[in-house]
Amino acid sequence: MKRYYYVLIIIFCFILVGCNSDAEEESYVNSNESNEIESEEGGESENETGASDEEKTDDTTNASEENFFSDLPQTPNSIEELLSLPPGKFAGKTYEEQQEEIEEVLDQFPVSEEEISDEEAEKYWLKLVGLFAEEYPNPQDVLEQWGGYSINPPEIDGEEISFKENYNVEIILDASGSMANYQGDQTRMELAKEAIMDYAKELPEEANVGLRIYGFEGSNADSDKKVSCSSNELVYGIKPFNEKELSEVMDDFGPTGWTPLAEAIAAAKSDLAEFDGENNTNIIYIVSDGIETCDGNPVEEAKSLADSNITPVVNVIGFNLDHEGQKQLKEVAEAAKGTYKDVQNRNQLQDEFQKAAKIASEWRLWRAHAMGDARMENVDRANMMRDFRAEWADRYRNERHSLSEAIKYLQYEIDALSLDAALKIGDFRDERTNKLHEWKAQAWDDLSEVKDKDYEDAVDEIQGKYKDNASDDN
Template sequence: MKKWALFLLMFLLFILLACNDEETNEHVSSDQEEHEKPEVRTTPSESSKPKTKPLPEMTWEHLVNQEEGKLTANLDVDEKMSDQLVETLEKEITALTDETNDPEQIYRGAVDLLASSYYQTYFEKASTYDPDFEEPYLPDPEIEKKEGKKASPKKAFILLDASSSMLLRVNGKIKMDIAKNAVQRFGEVIGQDSDLSLLVYGHLGSESSEDKQLSCEGIEEVYEMSPYDEETFQASLNSFESKGWTPLAGAIKEAANMSRDFTEDVTVYVVSDGVETCGGDPVAAAEAFTKDSKERKVHIIGFHVDETAENELKKVSDAGNGTYYPADNEEELQDTIQKRWLPSLADLAWAHTKAPGPWEVLGKLEELEKHTNKLTEVRQLETERLNTVYRLIRDHDLLSSEAREDLKALLDERDDEIRTLIKNLTDEKKEDINKQADDIKNRVSEWRDRMYELRDEERDHS
């Protein structure tokens, strides 16, 4: 009996020890699993994500002011990315996608790295392009009729000041260029009824004291007294530049010497922007020119002169039995040279050539496209660089397929919007070119019709 009791006691003790070991093993296993469980990187919930500004509206203001890309700042306008630069880009994009998987953030980062700074340069050239059609000279003979002016003289001298002050600018244009253009048209008008001579002074030497004698003695007839010939007269205007001093008195004396034996009416027209600087007396020269004939005159056109110069030039025109005409800008200078002139029937038959022809308009459109095509080249190269970002992300599986496609959509949208901006600008500028050409054509047509009317009126009255 005692043996059975001892056996039972040992069995119960064994059972208790076994249960205790199992609980201990379970506890150890649980702790071990807790320590060995891998750490999982969590992403912030939608509500905890930082809010970003909406993408900027694609406008020219935005494009021309965008900062150049950090990786493309030193690239020329048509330079592609080198392999080394692509490797650097890959590192930048990998780091960016480690920080965020938001397509908009990655798009912004790509633009910060690769944006082009050349939009500003070529937008300015395209947006400010002006066809600069030659303004047709359409003289109005009714101006002279209303003012009771006499017909053009039989002999005319045009004295053009080419001193160094004519290199200054008026409203952005060089005074000498404005004056030459005005004198060209003046010659066309006066040349209808008069022989012409063009004398230029101040075009030799320089404004330095060492060159004063050379400049003051440099008075040259660049267009000999003869009937007006447009090509030859234009060539004479292109044969000199502004350089030196202002021998106004000497130029008037030279015209007097050249016209000493003329029996016809002789008039001198001086186009100048300043006073005598060579020590001469232009008032005395003008008096001497007109003392033997009341039909001789010295008219002065003062171009953009100050009050002191204007007073001096007025004295010259008064002494020369002429008139002083002030002209402070290009438009006033053109208005000043209008003279009484009824164009011939041949002139009217060819009046349409005063307006831009189809080939000239086409040439201006092609000039515009040189600038807008540059904008297109900038867009294409920038888009190619940005698409490199997409390819790197795709090839290295840096984003989910959904995020990749969202990024591609943003890149494509940017390219389409810039393409539209360029197209709209091109269409707008083309419309402006055609409008300017049509405006000139309409004015020429109206002028031609009015000239026909005046010829008919003059014929009826004769």
Template sequence: MQRVKSFLWMLILIPLLLVGCGNEEKTEGQPKESKQPTTEKQKQSDQEKASSDEGTEVDPEDIEVKPLPSTYSELENLPVGPDSEFIRMLTTEEKDSAAERFADLPDISGNPSKKELDYFYEKILERNQVDYVGPESLMKDLKFQALGDPDMEDSRYAFKENLNIEIVLDASGSMIQDAGGKSKMDIAKEEIKTFLKGLPEGTNVGLRVYGHKGSNEDSAKELSCKSTDILYPIDGFDSSRFDEALNKVKPTGWTPISLAFQEAKKDLSAFNGEKNTNIVYLVSDGVETCDEDPVKAAEDLYESDLNPIINVIGFKVDGSGQRQLKDIADATEGIYSNVEDQKGLKSELDKVNDIAEAWDKWKEKGEQTHDIKKTKNSLDIFGYGTREEVKASHERDQIRFIMSILEDKGKMSTESRIYLDEKNDDYHKWIRSEVDSFVKEMEDLNEKGYKEAQKELKEKYESNTQ
């Protein structure tokens, strides 16, 4: 098992590093994106970028330093920073660019007080804050993978006579953007086709798209915000018929997620929750842009007698977009996963294939695969811990490199940089210790029965958030 974990470490770490290295520059000539609402955080970021090369002078009397997170729940809820992606700082030109990029941080070039240094760290951390994911997300993931377990108390997670899976796919204009040599839409089409072809016979599938009419211009908003169609009504999977329907989809318009959920409820209306296990997957690369409330629409679907499981996949979504998509998943007790490329999307859809195979065995032979689930849970727990620790290392190192460059440029003294380095290291040691603790506890609980493990995990997580 140790060799398997070591191999998995490499599989997880290498793609993450490659993704970071691949985010060096935006390609010129990108198609126009779907219009997204401008958040206060985005406005603030734009103002920061446009400021002068001189550090921001702040009256020490006006400084109010916020405490660093003391729980992982607080950490998870922090907004993703505008500079959180990998920044190259190897060559002289790259270092000069980084110094200019962060020139508007608070001015500590003189003889700053401890309070001023702490305030500086608060601001540089805000800019580089990564997207941490708390253990509750892993709990939801393990719950989904335990679908069909006789210990499950929620009836929507019990295997029923029929398994119905509906994909609700974003076809807004931003889906034409590049995501590793192919457009997001082309990747989504490829992986959805592969995923559905791997489902066991007897699984019913459906495909609904939205935002595929009009354009993302203001003049076409009304038309585009009314666009959602069921291209493949829920039925047994026919590869040629499904491919024909999916190939017609062209990304073009706005993002009416709320309308898509409302119509998905109608799509599933003939499949009540008593005899049907219903799973809905929303695949989107951004937030609702049609002035509606997608969280409310998702809740209405979730609370209906269809008893669906609703999961959300965010495809290369920015920080503000992730927040809304997470809110949808949280409101429906579903899983939110943010994927960056084709491999990530495939990995998420593979989880549904595993569920479908387990359902097929249950239907044919009444088999339960507890030992397989335990092994897979162990790998998922290990993967969760690795991903969180890689994020913490990236955030720590990026802040460290930026401060070193600012010291070289005379923007801070060596004494200030040493103090900030120690603060930075201590903070990220705490993050890694929290992750290590979660992983150990979850591994121990994985040896117990599902019901007992979930109860203890829930109690532990809730105690950490109070």
């Protein structure tokens, strides 16, 4: 009986436990259902709030992107526009030299869409240009660094000298009896012949030389005046110097007669008539030890000579003249718009002859130096142009490298650029590189044109001065 009682108690306990479990389960289910209902009831408010936050986030993102792309540089369409724009923040150094700083800036780039419009791609591109655009050298700076061409005529004794490439010399030598007088251990005629020969040897190879002798026949007696005054001859015609021929000619005559100076000056004008002064340097030396004795007017003939188209440079050399003789020959020189010099010995005579040779030598030397200087200036300018071109190429190579590295970082390292965006930005990069090539070539061509023209002008001026230099008086 007692055992039966215990069994009933145990069964009752199981029933109670089961009832409690069902109640708790129902309570838990009811609680969850209540929570779900509350959640559903409040869901509309949460979704509404969530949508508002998303819109706010989108607005903030758009505003941030607009601000990020607010300072884009202009796209240059000419070399002038390119040079007017400021360089990028990271210009002047390689990407690797400032990589950490660069990538801190690149990390701020907004993430592009998978497909991006050309306009949006251009924004990314211009932002990169603003970071990496190099400062390119200005061709105007190259022009300003160029030196000038120095084409100043040569000077002798502080005065500019005149000379034309076609060079003709005529020596008018007095062979009157007084030239037989001794000057030291030689006669005046011997000294004059030696000085003439030494002078002729120093003339330019292309020069022509002529020798006119007057008063070399008869004697200085009254009975021989007519024949002596008629002796006036171009014994060595205006032609290139031949030492043997000129020496033999001078050996054929000696001092003997009168002094037909006026007739000799008049004849010299005819001797040189074919050599106009516009294209020729015509030099006349008159060597005499006395005044006109054949009734001519040497001053009038000298004036006529100076006014002729041969426009000669007249040098009158008085050989140990007295006062009256010096006075007349100075007047001859003045009328001929030339110079007068009285000499006492061979050295002085040679010095006077050498002046003209020195003029020719100075001009030849000047032309050689001027042409050399012009060539050096042209070479210097070409070297500056090459430096300019090399600097320009270094700049755009560095710029392209930095841009390429930045695009790769944005695309592969931080996934800020989609493939579409990277390709379009790469197209912008290639377009800029092509323009930089074109502008470099344009600058080179412009500089070359100026350089070549300046050099040609300088050479023409040098040659012109060498060939055509002559004073206005001549």
